[in-house]
Amino acid sequence: MDDATAGPNADVQALSYEQARDELVAVVGRLESGAESLEESLALWERGEALAARCQQWLDGARDRLAAARGETARDEAGDDA
Amino acid sequence: MSEWAADERGGPGDVRAGDARAGDAGAGVAAGAGGAAAGAGAAAGAGALEGAPVPGGTGGRLPLPVKAADTTPDRPWPVRHLAPKIADYVQRMPPVWIEGQVLDLKRWNSMCFLTLRDTDVDMSISVTTSAGNVARLGKGVGDGAHLVVHARPTYHLKRGSLSFAADDVRLVGLGELLERIEHLRRVLGSEGLFDESRKRPLPFLPAVVGLVCAQQGDAEHDVVSNARARWPAVRFEIRRVTVQGPRAVPEVSAAIAELDANPRVEVIVVARGGGSFEDLLPFSNETLVRAAAACRTPLVSAIGHHLDAPLLDLVADLRASTPTDAAKRIVPDVAEERARIAQARLRSRGALVQRLQREQTALDHWRSRPVLAQPSTLVDAHESRVHALRDSARRTLGHLLDRASTEVRGLAGHVRALSPAATLDRGYAVVQRADGLVVRDPAEVKAGDALRVRVARGELAAQVVDR
Numbered sequence: 001m002d003d004a005t006a007g008p009n010a011d012v013q014a015l016s017y018e019q020a021r022d023e024l025v026a027v028v029g030r031l032e033s034g035a036e037s038l039e040e041s042l043a044l045w046e047r048g049e050a051l052a053a054r055c056q057q058w059l060d061g062a063r064d065r066l067a068a069a070r071g072e073t074a075r076d077e078a079g080d081d082a
Numbered sequence: 083m084s085e086w087a088a089d090e091r092g093g094p095g096d097v098r099a100g101d102a103r104a105g106d107a108g109a110g111v112a113a114g115a116g117g118a119a120a121g122a123g124a125a126a127g128a129g130a131l132e133g134a135p136v137p138g139g140t141g142g143r144l145p146l147p148v149k150a151a152d153t154t155p156d157r158p159w160p161v162r163h164l165a166p167k168i169a170d171y172v173q174r175m176p177p178v179w180i181e182g183q184v185l186d187l188k189r190w191n192s193m194c195f196l197t198l199r200d201t202d203v204d205m206s207i208s209v210t211t212s213a214g215n216v217a218r219l220g221k222g223v224g225d226g227a228h229l230v231v232h233a234r235p236t237y238h239l240k241r242g243s244l245s246f247a248a249d250d251v252r253l254v255g256l257g258e259l260l261e262r263i264e265h266l267r268r269v270l271g272s273e274g275l276f277d278e279s280r281k282r283p284l285p286f287l288p289a290v291v292g293l294v295c296a297q298q299g300d301a302e303h304d305v306v307s308n309a310r311a312r313w314p315a316v317r318f319e320i321r322r323v324t325v326q327g328p329r330a331v332p333e334v335s336a337a338i339a340e341l342d343a344n345p346r347v348e349v350i351v352v353a354r355g356g357g358s359f360e361d362l363l364p365f366s367n368e369t370l371v372r373a374a375a376a377c378r379t380p381l382v383s384a385i386g387h388h389l390d391a392p393l394l395d396l397v398a399d400l401r402a403s404t405p406t407d408a409a410k411r412i413v414p415d416v417a418e419e420r421a422r423i424a425q426a427r428l429r430s431r432g433a434l435v436q437r438l439q440r441e442q443t444a445l446d447h448w449r450s451r452p453v454l455a456q457p458s459t460l461v462d463a464h465e466s467r468v469h470a471l472r473d474s475a476r477r478t479l480g481h482l483l484d485r486a487s488t489e490v491r492g493l494a495g496h497v498r499a500l501s502p503a504a505t506l507d508r509g510y511a512v513v514q515r516a517d518g519l520v521v522r523d524p525a526e527v528k529a530g531d532a533l534r535v536r537v538a539r540g541e542l543a544a545q546v547v548d549r
Contacts, residue, residue: 031460041464048453052448
């Protein structure tokens, strides 16, 4: 897949998770309606991919932070029990 | 003056109010008198203040001073002169209804002696009445019982003591007590003593816990053991007082004030185990409730069982249903706190993980949708549409072509039918003049004209020789 950050979908990076997810749902809806022109469908598809990637980034980031936090608490708990 | 003669009056039991006879009505002295014989003092005479001659003479000395103010160390009044005056003076006091709590009730023959103590303050008077009066009240009369008596003060000349001869003794019933408490509650409520705004929060970890409880009894044990179980380092300042009967109010109030004054004490618990309505009366007593209200240190009221609600509960900063409950309220359970923190941490993490999973599945769901997963489906859609169009285009073209070709064939047939070729095949030839005119009449040509002769398989040139 091409790099979504450059090109027309660069704005996706600035979107919040909820915004990205909601727009993704809208894009899928429009694509599935099939009313778009070919060029429009392709552009929509690319944007869909960019949005999905952004959402995934958010989720992965959240999971990393949680793991990091859990890492600390694991140490704390170890500390508590000592 | 004569009726003053001391005589042994009729049955002692029927003393009536307003008995005009002066002197020693009824006999005996209250409070621990034991078997002291009643006996009317032999006082007589001296009712009047003037210096009436006193029987038994003055022993030949100067006449007695007329007024007490005139007495001097060397011209004093003998007791026998003073006592009747006091008795007479006391005699003039009207009978009065008095309220108080019974203390040391004793029966002797047909008489009853008791001390009537004030409900709030440490003052009491001795009262004598007929045993019948007391018996009539049933067995409810015992130490601590709440009484209202109608009595006349009497002065006993022999012993110089004042007691009250009661001719009507009534038990202050439960209903009346309740009414009194209700009235007091309204009064204190209107003064704002029960307002929420006055309630002070309890310290989370009190340095020292002040405890007011009974000399013995499980209230103290309940509070201390439960508090220690929750927080072993808790320290107590215990004041053991009487928590029942007339002495309760002053002692509990004093204990509260003392603990309040102690700066290290950061919370005060007033604890008392269950008891009858009368037992808990002191904790609805105005003096005690006001003392609790005045207390600046946060105060916990743990009186009786959870159903009892003395006024102290309303004025306290926290009402605990039982002493054990009070212990749970004043110190945190350290182990429980730790467990609660750990649980909070677990639950918050669990909630977050669950949220992440939910979002992930939603995202996966969207990404798996065909339009995203296989974008080719988009193109396929268009492609199939294009193919369909193309196919239909071809088809229509095919049809057109067919039609056209049949048309052409038809035309070709015509052309061929119209064309001389078939005739040429049959041997005919088409002669054309140079200018292309097909010669149909020899006249159209002349000798020597060049002619074009088209035969089936070709053409040749010819010349007219002769027509």
